[in-house]
Amino acid sequence: MIDKAVKFLDSRTDDWEIHSASGKSISAIIEKGRIKNISGGVEEVVSVRVIVDGRVGFASSNSIDGIMEVSENALRLSRISEEYLDELPAGGYTQVDGIYDKRVENVDPFWLRDIVDRLINSCSDRVNPAHGTVDVGKKRVKVVNSAGVDLESTGTACTAYLEAVVEESSGFEMVQSRTLDMDVEFVGRRASELALGSLGGEKIGKVMCDAVLSPVALSQLLFFTLYPAFSAENVAKGRSMLAGRIGEDFGEFSLLDDGTLKGGLATSPFDDEGNPTLKTIIFEKGVLRSFITDFRFSKILQIKTTGNGFKDEATSYPHTSPSNIIFDFEDKSRSIEEDALVVNSFIGAHTSNPISGDFSLECQNSFFRGKPVKSAMIYGNIYELLKKIQAFGKDVRQVDNTVTPSVRFNDVSVSG
Amino acid sequence: MNAEFYDIRCVESSNLSITVENGNIERPKYDFARVKGFRVLKNGFWGIFSGNLEDEEGLRQAEKNAINSGTSAVAQAGKGGKFILKVKKNPADVPVEDKVEFLKEVEKELKADYVVSTRVSYLENVRKFEYKDSNGTQAYYEVPRTGIVVQAVGKDDTLQFLSKRELKPAGYEIIGGNVFEIASEVREKLGELLKASTPPSGEMNVVMNQSLGGVFIHEAFGHAVEADHVLQGATILAERLGEKVACRDVNVYDDPSRHEFGFTPFDDEGVASEKKAIIENGILKNFLHTRETAAKLDGRPGNGRSQGIAEPLVRMSNTYIDEGEFTFEELLEDARDGIYLVGSRGGETNPATGYFHFNAQYGYLIKNGELAEMVRDVSLSGNTLEILHSIKLGRELKFDPGFCGKGGQLVPVSDAAPYSLVKAIVGGA
Incomplete structure (x- = not known):
């Protein structure tokens, strides 16, 4: 089937790429302290990107049997496309470690039930383990193109999440890992602590105070306010406050995109276009050094590709997305929570303004001078906030794309 | 088997x-x-x-x-x-x-x-x-x-x-x-x-336009009546069926049979679509159900929806708060001083605590009952039940389409509201 498609694509297009992603997963759902169901599944998506006379077309299907039709559809769309690209990358890969755990292959429903029991049992007796999931999966990505790319990589991903509820208070925690070694006890314990600790909160009113954002809160905030700004596509399209500002000073922090990080949640040997993943310094001691980019925008901006051409979903075009983002700062203090508003997570981070960097977010499980806060909104602008970093904590962890400890900021506006 | x-x-x-x-x-x-x-x-x-x-x-x-x-x-x-x-x-x-x-x-x-x-x-x-x-x-x-x-x-x-x-x-x-x-x-x-300025912050009178009011009823209230949250014990409304949860003129419905963006002839569990009253005259009438939650809580199924063939979850369809009697001008007059907010960039809520947060596209200050200068990047947060007890409803119901995410699944929905007046916490950058 593939051979036939390759023959067709060779004869009808100038360049082509076949991307296939196939996965297998098993997960369990927790409802009010009990395991409610176990689901398994297999899926496959094959997508074809073609270039004809410099114009790109794209189509996908969830069956390899449909690859001829997918190829024809991609070709058809290339005729009206003004997505211009003159070639596909010759690609390559980087040796990476810690992204595949063989044991995932053998996970069965009984193993899953045991780990769910451990998660539930690690919660305090005083809370309701209201809702949670444990999810284990394997994904194989294959990229082949007419420029010589022929790459394949298999990775695993495991997550455990739990929301604990007590009266009108709730708290959640999660672990995300490339291996089966998930500290689920941490999840149950921490979610319980947050729910119990937030009972009987008091309003804080309108104040200006120092704020400590946890790795979860920071990951939510940075993903929606800062990361879009250093994507080459947004820079090229006038949607970034960082456009044209390489070399300018934005504070004292460092920020690195590292697709090769050992065991990183977004680590892979190559991106979805077959380019090798890299380490890219975005901010160095506050100075903006570079942007991240996929292949097409590396050509448009005339910069080197950074191996950040990832697909949001298997059915979408690859486009510039962050891999593992490592947030760093010189001053790492042991204790940063004194006399500050400590925020564990936000509600509504996705409503931030990805272009201006303005945000105003409702805080969850927040504590002011050690006492729970009932409701508080933090507001400001990400570029101003980044200039107010006082210190980094030592509790470094990765949440989604972001690797960071808790961070303390000066003089943050709070309303509530 | x-x-x-x-x-x-x-x-x-x-x-x-x-x-x-x-x-x-x-x-x-x-x-x-x-x-x-x-x-x-x-x-x-x-x-x-x-x-x-x-x-x-x-x-x-x-x-x-x-x-x-x-x-x-x-x-x-x-x-x-x-x-x-x-x-x-x-x-x-x-x-x-x-x-x-x-x-x-x-x-x-x-x-x-x-x-x-x-x-x-x-x-x-x-x-x-x-x-x-x-x-x-x-x-x-x-x-x-x-x-x-x-x-x-x-x-x-x-x-x-x-x-x-x-x-x-x-x-x-x-x-x-x-x-x-x-x-x-x-x-x-x-x-x-x-050219708009940054908004004031703090608790104030807020007039919401239809699109923002729709997001409010969807986010702040709709999610809390999804019966899976009831079974989890993770909604503030869990024990409140038959009780007064809003002021008298509040009526809230979910209607998958209406030809708006959340329309489906059957839900993803084969149940034919029908309109459901969630709140009538301020009284909490029904939760929204899948076939499973309906069996456990003696409700009517019909809101089990999936992205693709993912597990059907309790989801809204076309959700709206029905019209009241006030004109837009009367609501502004009633607010006296406050803010009029338009449109939405989305929102989120925690049904377990009742706190919600969402973001308007833009707004106008209300001074002496009249619209004044425009403001940008405005957020709104508050507690659902506190707000529903004092909401004032206007006219001109209007549906707005969107996609709602839950448990990693997106489904098409729409929501609607008339103009409305509430007291909420406003924040801005």
């Missing part, structure tokens, strides 16, 4: 999307998927499997996951049936070149000296859904969805963006002159927004 219940779903979905961005057709894309999902209920416990397998093999795989015992059960779905949404103009019959030309014309409408980036996206989807279960329910439907999303970015001292959309369960007939009106409104408002 030794099971209480099983069902089999097959979903076929085809999508075309075309985007014109800054004058160029970017990322034109076609995708097709046909997927199958299997569920087996055995000893009160669900085993689930998804994958393109023959029915018998799929059920066998699902049964393998039904290893525990539990308290799950299913309510009856009814007989099922067949529904094919007829369109006036089949999108598949419109040449892709015509669609492209139309998008380019619309994009021109967005141009202005302050506009630095423009985007017009066209979406066309057909969902074919086939359902059967061990009780003999069989359902089938085909529903097309078509629409346009218009967005522009403007630059002055700051970068601002504004977007609006028109999405319907319909064919190409909905694409027409109305889209040009949407585009010119985006252009004009964006120009004003660039």
Whole structure:
């Protein structure tokens, strides 16, 4: 089937790429302290990107049997496309470690039930383990193109999440890992602590105070306010406050995109276009050094590709997305929570303004001078906030794309 | 098979999307998927499997996951049936070149000296859904969805963006002159927004327009009546059925049978669509249910929805708070001093605590009962029940389409409200 498609694509297009992603997963759902169901599944998506006379077309299907039709559809769309690209990358890969755990292959429903029991049992007796999931999966990505790319990589991903509820208070925690070694006890314990600790909160009113954002809160905030700004596509399209500002000073922090990080949640040997993943310094001691980019925008901006051409979903075009983002700062203090508003997570981070960097977010499980806060909104602008970093904590962890400890900021506006 | 219940779903979905961005057709894309999902209920416990397998093999795989015992059960779905949404103009019959030309014309409408980036996206989807279960329910439907999303970015001292959309369960007939009106409104408002000031913050009187009021009722209240949250013990409304949860004039409904963006003839468990009263005269009447939550809580099923063939979860469809008696001017007069907020960039809520947060597209200060200067980047937060006890409702109900996310699944929905007046916490940058 593939051979036939390759023959067709060779004869009808100038360049082509076949991307296939196939996965297998098993997960369990927790409802009010009990395991409610176990689901398994297999899926496959094959997508074809073609270039004809410099114009790109794209189509996908969830069956390899449909690859001829997918190829024809991609070709058809290339005729009206003004997505211009003159070639596909010759690609390559980087040796990476810690992204595949063989044991995932053998996970069965009984193993899953045991780990769910451990998660539930690690919660305090005083809370309701209201809702949670444990999810284990394997994904194989294959990229082949007419420029010589022929790459394949298999990775695993495991997550455990739990929301604990007590009266009108709730708290959640999660672990995300490339291996089966998930500290689920941490999840149950921490979610319980947050729910119990937030009972009987008091309003804080309108104040200006120092704020400590946890790795979860920071990951939510940075993903929606800062990361879009250093994507080459947004820079090229006038949607970034960082456009044209390489070399300018934005504070004292460092920020690195590292697709090769050992065991990183977004680590892979190559991106979805077959380019090798890299380490890219975005901010160095506050100075903006570079942007991240996929292949097409590396050509448009005339910069080197950074191996950040990832697909949001298997059915979408690859486009510039962050891999593992490592947030760093010189001053790492042991204790940063004194006399500050400590925020564990936000509600509504996705409503931030990805272009201006303005945000105003409702805080969850927040504590002011050690006492729970009932409701508080933090507001400001990400570029101003980044200039107010006082210190980094030592509790470094990765949440989604972001690797960071808790961070303390000066003089943050709070309303509530 | 030794099971209480099983069902089999097959979903076929085809999508075309075309985007014109800054004058160029970017990322034109076609995708097709046909997927199958299997569920087996055995000893009160669900085993689930998804994958393109023959029915018998799929059920066998699902049964393998039904290893525990539990308290799950299913309510009856009814007989099922067949529904094919007829369109006036089949999108598949419109040449892709015509669609492209139309998008380019619309994009021109967005141009202005302050506009630095423009985007017009066209979406066309057909969902074919086939359902059967061990009780003999069989359902089938085909529903097309078509629409346009218009967005522009403007630059002055700051970068601002504004977007609006028109999405319907319909064919190409909905694409027409109305889209040009949407585009010119985006252009004009964006120009004003660039000159807008930052909003005040703190608790104040807020008049919400229909679109923001719709997001409020969806986010802040709708999620809290999803019965899975009730079973989890994770909603502030868990024990409140039959009680007064809002002031007297508040009526809230969810209606999947209405031909708005959240329309489905059957839900993803084969239950025929019907309108449900959630609040009537301030009294909490019903939760929203899947067949499972309905069986456990003695409710009516019909709100089990899935993205693709993922597990059906309790979801809203077309959710609205019904009209009251005040005119827009009366609400402004009543607010005296405060803020009028328009549109939404989305929101989020925690049903367990009742706290919500969402963001308006822009707003105007209200001074002495009249609209004053424009403000930007305004957020709104508060506690659902506190707000519903003091909300004042106006007229002119209007539905706004969108996609709602829950448990990693997105489904098309719409929500609506009349103009309304509430007291809430406003924050701005």
